[in-house]
Amino acid sequence: MPVTEAGEISLRRSANMRAVRRADTKPEMAVRRALHALGHRFRLQRQDLPGRPDIVLPRYGVAIFVHGCFSHRHEGCPKTTMPKTRKDFWSAKFEANITRDARALHALEERGWQTITVWECQTKHPQILSQRLISAIEGVRRRVKPPTHPPASLGSRNTSAPSGNSFPQVSR
Numbered sequence: 001m002p003v004t005e006a007g008e009i010s011l012r013r014s015a016n017m018r019a020v021r022r023a024d025t026k027p028e029m030a031v032r033r034a035l036h037a038l039g040h041r042f043r044l045q046r047q048d049l050p051g052r053p054d055i056v057l058p059r060y061g062v063a064i065f066v067h068g069c070f071s072h073r074h075e076g077c078p079k080t081t082m083p084k085t086r087k088d089f090w091s092a093k094f095e096a097n098i099t100r101d102a103r104a105l106h107a108l109e110e111r112g113w114q115t116i117t118v119w120e121c122q123t124k125h126p127q128i129l130s131q132r133l134i135s136a137i138e139g140v141r142r143r144v145k146p147p148t149h150p151p152a153s154l155g156s157r158n159t160s161a162p163s164g165n166s167f168p169q170v171s172r
């Protein structure tokens with residue numbers, strides 16, 4: 001019976017939203033699988049970068065965010081619903097997420113990173129996801145020549161080219 005109370009549901013949702021940032025979410029796994037299949041080397045959750053991008057392609061200086069549609073407000077997406085209860089709470093939360101996301105993209109771009117946002121709903125079909133990643137990465141590569149080093153001034157000691165040719169590079 002308490003399960004049906006609005007408070008319970010909201011609590012559970014907000015625990016969910018907290019987890020979204022760190023956990024290896026399904027959508028994120030789908031993106032990693034697709035990148036791997038495309039032969040890209042990548043790294044996960046560079047803590048030293050603004051917004052802690054979920055996935056980084058060091059070779060192209062590309063930072064990828066995999067966002068949940070609900071929490072991060074994918075515009076026009078059916079999953080971007082507004083909960084019926086505690087609207088103020090949710091509005092503030094959503095506003096904060098949107099602001100934080102925008103700030104992270106801006107900060108990354110200022111440091112010479114290109115950014116790609118992949119929405120949860122775009123990860124359902126491997127084929128489509130793959131296509132989207134291919135064109136997004138192509139677009140990014142056409143826009144800029146790849147940085148010889150992804151910004152080295154950020155305190156990471158791991159910015160030199162990865163050795164060996166095994167991929168994906170999943171170390172942090």
Ligand SMILES: [Zn+2]
Pocket residue numbers: 069074077078079119120121122
């Ligand atoms: Zn969506």
